[in-house]
Structures are given as C-alpha cells and as structure tokens.
Amino acid sequence: MKKLIFLLLFLMSFFMSQAQVITVLDQENEAPLELVMIVSDRDNVVLTTNARGQADISEFGGADSIQIRMIGYATVTMSYYELENQGFQVYLVPNSLELDQFVVSATKWNQSSAEVPQKVISITPKDVAFMNPQTTADLLSVSGQVYVQKSQQGGGSPMIRGFATNRLLYTVDGVRMNTAIFRGGNIQNVISLDAFAIESTEISFGPGSVIYGSDAIGGVMSFQTLKPKLSVTDQLEVTGKANMRYATANKEKTVHADFNIGLDKWAFVTS
Structure with missing residues (x-):
C-alpha cells in the first residue's frame, strides 16, 4: 500500500513538473489578460490564455522564439529559456492604439461604431478610474462633449447641444430614468446614480426619438451597471x-x- 501511494505521488509530481504554465499580466495594473495569443516559431499551434491570464506552454519547450501578442498591447518575443529565467511571467505594455469597436446605446444592440450614423462616444472604466469623478454628472463631463450645469457642488444637470431634462433621455441598463413630463428647467436626478457602480457609459448625440421616444430628441445617455462575472473554475x-x-x-x-x-x-x- 505504501509503495502504491509513493508511486502515485511520484507520478503526480512528474506530470506537474512537465506542465509549464505562463502567466500574462498588464504592466500598468498587474491584471491578468485573457485571450492573449501565444505562438511559437517552430509549431503551427496557437495558444490563448484563460481568464486568469494563464496558458500551458509545455509543448513549446526549447523554442527559440515565442511571440506573445494581444490587440492594444505591444508584442513580446522571447525564447523559452528567457521565459523560464523570469519564472514564466510576462508583462505586456499597453500601446497607444485604442479600438472603440462596439456601442450599445445607439440601437439597443451591439453594433460597430463605424456603422452608426450618429455620433456616439464611450466612457470606459479606465477613464472613470483615472478621473475619479465625485458624481455621475462629473462622470459625463469627463468626455469633454457634455456640458454640465452646476448651481452648487452637489448638483449637476447635463446639457447636450442646448437640450436638457425632458429633451434628454437617461437609461440605466436599458430602463429609462426620466420621461417627457419632466419640467424643462435643469434637474439633478442624474446624480442619484453611483458613479463607482457603473461599468460603462455611452452618449448618443442627436435625435434618438425613433428608438426611444419623443423625449430623446436631444440625445441619449446610457449607463450600464456592474455585470455579474461567472467563476472560471468549478469553485466559488x-x-x-x-x-x-x-x-x-x-x-x-x-x-x-x-x-x-x-x-x-x-x-x-x-x-
């Protein structure tokens, strides 16, 4: 019985030693990067990292050139020996290329920004983290495209091209916050949203009445709250x-x- 246990432990340690797991992280915030492509010069196999930024590169053992690349990051080329020396951990540096591929608020479904006739801008979580706004009204002003009327520090009424309140529509996860029966003067109801609980914000300039109704004649501001994330493993x-x-x-x-x-x-x- 003891010999069997010893043999099983030996085999487990052997197979674990054969698996070389690389971890790819963002250099700025050390967050794991998912779907990073890993390609070797001697094989036609393309590996991708999981949600934890990890991938098993055992089959690339001894390779002279291994490319690690992802859109929006500078490509890193290293040998297997170099990766081994730094503990199979790689940091990718974000480059200046930014791709705003999809918008949601313009037509209520995912669509390429190049196919939307209206002007639509997005405020990403990275922008929110950098600007650290006090209120959601300040969050909208981060774009530089929305004028925010503030009669006092705790207020904030967005204005787009001269339209405000009952001529602008606010939606939270597709549910409207205001209607056309709101008064025409500036109101501060947008600050009731928690800026830190918003995952993304999209602003659609110009009439949106065909899709959203007559109160969207001046524009639409769509807020998407934090989305639940499933576990990447079988554990909680x-x-x-x-x-x-x-x-x-x-x-x-x-x-x-x-x-x-x-x-x-x-x-x-x-x-």
Whole structure:
C-alpha cells in the first residue's frame, strides 16, 4: 500500500513538473489578460490564455522564439529559456492604439461604431478610474462633449447641444430614468446614480426619438451597471473592491464597496 501511494505521488509530481504554465499580466495594473495569443516559431499551434491570464506552454519547450501578442498591447518575443529565467511571467505594455469597436446605446444592440450614423462616444472604466469623478454628472463631463450645469457642488444637470431634462433621455441598463413630463428647467436626478457602480457609459448625440421616444430628441445617455462575472473554475470565486475619498474643496465624503460572487452558472454582484 505504501509503495502504491509513493508511486502515485511520484507520478503526480512528474506530470506537474512537465506542465509549464505562463502567466500574462498588464504592466500598468498587474491584471491578468485573457485571450492573449501565444505562438511559437517552430509549431503551427496557437495558444490563448484563460481568464486568469494563464496558458500551458509545455509543448513549446526549447523554442527559440515565442511571440506573445494581444490587440492594444505591444508584442513580446522571447525564447523559452528567457521565459523560464523570469519564472514564466510576462508583462505586456499597453500601446497607444485604442479600438472603440462596439456601442450599445445607439440601437439597443451591439453594433460597430463605424456603422452608426450618429455620433456616439464611450466612457470606459479606465477613464472613470483615472478621473475619479465625485458624481455621475462629473462622470459625463469627463468626455469633454457634455456640458454640465452646476448651481452648487452637489448638483449637476447635463446639457447636450442646448437640450436638457425632458429633451434628454437617461437609461440605466436599458430602463429609462426620466420621461417627457419632466419640467424643462435643469434637474439633478442624474446624480442619484453611483458613479463607482457603473461599468460603462455611452452618449448618443442627436435625435434618438425613433428608438426611444419623443423625449430623446436631444440625445441619449446610457449607463450600464456592474455585470455579474461567472467563476472560471468549478469553485466559488469571490472578488470585490473598495474606495474611500475625502475632498477638502466641498467637504465631500465618499465610501464605496462592491463584491461579486461567481459560480460556474450563477453569479451575483452588489455594491
């Protein structure tokens, strides 16, 4: 019995030693990169990393040139020996190329931005993290395309091409916040949204009445909240983040926390 256990342990350690797992990370925030392409010069096999930024490159053992590439990042070329020396961990550097491939708010379904006749801009989570806005109204002003009327520091009424309130439509996950019966003066209801709980924001300039109704004559501002993320393994996966901030200019105090619980088929997110 002891010999059998010893043999099983030996075989497990042997196979584990044969598997060489590479991990690809973003150099700026050290986040794992999914769907990174890994190609060797001697094989026609193309490997891709999983949601944890990992891939088994055992079959590339001894290769002189291994390319690690992904759209939006500079390509890295290294030998298998060089990868081994740095512990099979690679950091990719983002380059200046940015691709805004899809928009949602313009036609209510995924569509290439080149096929949308209206002007549509997107505010990404990276923009939000960089600007760190106090309110959702400040989040809209990050784009530089939306004028925000603020009668005081805690307010914010977006205006697009002279239209405001009942001539602009706000949607949250496709559900409208306001209607045409709202008064014509500036209102501050957009600040009721938590800027840290918004995953992406898209602004559609120009009339959107054909799709959204008469109150969208000036434009549409579409907010997408945090999306639940499934677990990449069979085990429970819990992730989250927290933020605290104090501003002396207007004595702002902000505390935010959100967490995600993911299984293989079910996921839950709250903030």
